[in-house]
Amino acid sequence: MLAALAPVHAAQGSVLPLSEAHISQYLKRLSLTEKQKPSVTAIMRRWRQEGEAILKKHGITGQGGKKPGLFQLVGLKGELKSVVQWGRSEASKILTPVQMREFEKIYAEGAVLIRKNLHL
Amino acid sequence: MRRTICSLKFCLALLAASAVFPQAGNAEDKTYICSISDARECTSEADCKAVELEEILVAPLIIYDLEKKAIVSAAMRDHGREEKIAGIHRTPSDLIIYGHGDDEVWNTIISLKDGTMTGNINSGDATHILFGHCAPNIYPR
Numbered sequence: 001m002l003a004a005l006a007p008v009h010a011a012q013g014s015v016l017p018l019s020e021a022h023i024s025q026y027l028k029r030l031s032l033t034e035k036q037k038p039s040v041t042a043i044m045r046r047w048r049q050e051g052e053a054i055l056k057k058h059g060i061t062g063q064g065g066k067k068p069g070l071f072q073l074v075g076l077k078g079e080l081k082s083v084v085q086w087g088r089s090e091a092s093k094i095l096t097p098v099q100m101r102e103f104e105k106i107y108a109e110g111a112v113l114i115r116k117n118l119h120l
Numbered sequence: 121m122r123r124t125i126c127s128l129k130f131c132l133a134l135l136a137a138s139a140v141f142p143q144a145g146n147a148e149d150k151t152y153i154c155s156i157s158d159a160r161e162c163t164s165e166a167d168c169k170a171v172e173l174e175e176i177l178v179a180p181l182i183i184y185d186l187e188k189k190a191i192v193s194a195a196m197r198d199h200g201r202e203e204k205i206a207g208i209h210r211t212p213s214d215l216i217i218y219g220h221g222d223d224e225v226w227n228t229i230i231s232l233k234d235g236t237m238t239g240n241i242n243s244g245d246a247t248h249i250l251f252g253h254c255a256p257n258i259y260p261r
Contacts, residue, residue, distance in 0.1 A: 073177040
């Protein structure tokens with residue numbers, strides 16, 4: 001499902017698979033209640049906002065097919081980790097255990113896509 | 121399986137290089153292949169901690185090409201990422217190589233006696249220290 005969305009975010013030029021189209025798909029996969037949707041949407045949008053800020057700080061645009069420098073990404077994963085941990089913590093307060101398992105699956109798929117978009 | 125065989129080839133090349141060149145390096149060596157075995161992350165706020173190379177996205181195998189003034193990842197999974205070498209300095213016992221990107225500054229010291237390698241990458245408020253071993257590269261790029 002994420003692979004099918006790849007052209008969408010590639011066109012938008014973001015390394016992160018967190019476009020509105022992606023988020024819409026994730027919300028469907030999580031089978032959220034109307035009460036849960038705004039909070040989970042807010043988490044994903046904040047992930048996108050903070051993640052893109054961190055990537056920009058490291059000079060990562062994901063465009064042009066250029067590989068990052070050999071040491072360019074050293075601090076990147078650590079900085080993204082704290083943002084991810086915040087999101088997981090917030091999500092765990094809102095989602096059921098079953099939903100949380102799907103949430104983790106979505107995260108794992110996203111991590112693979114991000115590596116691919118970084119040409120790693 | 122193929123990746124494992126290829127990784128073994130690099131390791132065997134490194135071992136072979138160490139055997140053929142008992143000294144770690146000399147003035148004529150133009151390229152070195154370095155295997156990174158350990159990494160530490162240090163900040164002013166906490167003690168240094170061990171980190172996996174995967175976590176800091178550093179390749180476990182790096183070629184230092186002194187002629188082309190570039191270092192490049194030789195890892196199967198991470199092939200082709202590189203950095204420019206800004207400067208090289210030799211002492212009787214060590215090779216000092218350094219460079220920088222937009223946000224990070226790095227250096228590597230290779231012992232010409234035994235090939236021991238230490239590297240340092242400074243990025244913002246953290247520094248990462250790499251430990252490994254190098255040998256003259258017998259495979260041309």
